[in-house]
Structures are given as C-alpha cells and as structure tokens.
Amino acid sequence: MKPSLPAPVLAAAALALALASGPAGSQPLDIRPATQPTAPKSSQQRATPLPPIRPPGLGLPRNETAEAPAPSPVVTATNDPRPAPAAKPARPSGPLSKPEAVERLNAYFNGFATLQGDFIQFAADGRRFEGKLYIQRPGKMRFEYRPPVTTEVIADGTSVAIxxxxxxxxxxxSIGQTPLKFLLKERMDLxxxxxxxxxxxxxxxxxxKIEDRSTLGGTSKITLNFDLAANELRQWVVIDPQGYETSVSLYNLDxxxxxxxxNFVINYERVL
Incomplete structure (x- = not known):
C-alpha cells in the first residue's frame, strides 16, 4: 500500500513535516486523520518541546564564564575547502524589532551553504520521531528517520521523493511549493x-512567526525559534493549510x- 497524501498537505509532506504523523514502524506513512479535526490546536495551546537545554555559557566570551567550552580548531590546510566559521553576532541587549529580527535570521540562513545535525519531530498527535537532517543549499535535503520508521525524505534540487x-x-x-524555503533557497529574504x-x-x-501563501493547498503558518546566544536555529513549528501542527527541533548542528x-540522489526509475 502506498502512502495516501491529500493535496492540501503535499507541501508539508515534502519536507517531512506532516509525514511522520502517520504510524511508525513498517507500515507506510498515511497522514489522513481518522476524522476531520473540529478545531486544530494552536501552538499556544500546546507546549512544543525543544531539544536539550543549551549548556551554561555556550556562545559567551571566554572571559565571562569559566564553563565556556574551548572553540574547535579551524582547519586551514590548502586542500580543505571549508571556510572558517564566521564570528557570531553579538547578543542583543534587548528585544529585537521586526526589521532587526528579520535581518538577524536572514544573516543566519544566508550564512551557510551546508548543514547537518540531529532532529526531534513531534507529530500533531504528540508522537515523537528522531533522525538525521542533511541540507546543501540550494535545494538539496534529506530527512533520515531512525528505526522503526522506514521512511526517507530526499530533495535533489528539483523534486522531493518520499x-x-x-x-x-x-x-x-515538486520542490517549488515547500513551506520551508528558508532551508533550501540559495538566498533567503523572510x-x-x-x-x-x-x-x-x-x-x-x-x-x-511567518505565513507562506505559496504552499500547495493554501497558507502554511510557520514559527521559527532561534537561539540568539548560540546563533542557531533551534526549532520550527508548521501549521499546514488543513490546520495540523508539526514541530521539528534541531541540535548538534554542523x-x-x-x-x-x-544523500541527495533520487532514483527516478522507481517511479517509472
């Protein structure tokens, strides 16, 4: 049996946001609800867990805390193509205005070409899934779930395969109507x-909080939680056009x- 994916949630499914709402294990993922929701829960009604708390002092200058970890050495060999890590922006002294917040997130998303790490995904019914996330901008991505889930989500720059x-x-x-463009676009302006x-x-x-009206089926509402001290994206929460909420929390980012x-190869012969 193949997964049944109603059109209004294809965009969310393309980035594995709603897919894991289906049964785990050897069964195919099916995100159709047993009954239509009467009133989808909002992100304010249900607390969405974040990954483990950031260690004390992470992101602070060494002269401000004795517990701050030593920075990782930067490889400078001529045969290593990796750029040196960019300096972290200073932690703001007060709340950011909307333009300042947008500028801070744009700088973060446009500051890396590759990203990989671990994720914890919570489905709309509260079930938890874990795995590895790989991203290479523009357009390439892989969600690799840990057992017993047997699903992979792969984007090769043109299409998304589930x-x-x-x-x-x-x-x-199609990759063009995914709700998380900030992860895949070459240059992002929220x-x-x-x-x-x-x-x-x-x-x-x-x-x-942002809204994307270009996703398939209607408007997706997206909440981004960003750690200002560590200068890292910690979590996104997506409410798809049908009203179903799924959160993905990130940690161990590189x-x-x-x-x-x-990681980004799709075998199109499987479809043919």
Missing amino acids: RDKKLATQDLY AKDSTVTGVSTKGDILTV TQRRPDQK
Missing part, C-alpha cells in the same frame, strides 16, 4: 518571500562539514 525503504515505494512531488506576522523574544530565544552527495 520513500519507504521496507515497502520499496516512492512518491515524487520579509520578501513570506509575510512576517509576529516577533517576540523570551530569554535567549527569538521567535518569528555548518562546516560537507554532506555526502549520495
């Missing part, structure tokens, strides 16, 4: 490419190591 390794099924979708609906700061976490290009 593949079940155990059932040997594969479905293809204010230009989406509608910024809200900005707030709580402690070190900057929260930016923007220096180049992912293996085999």
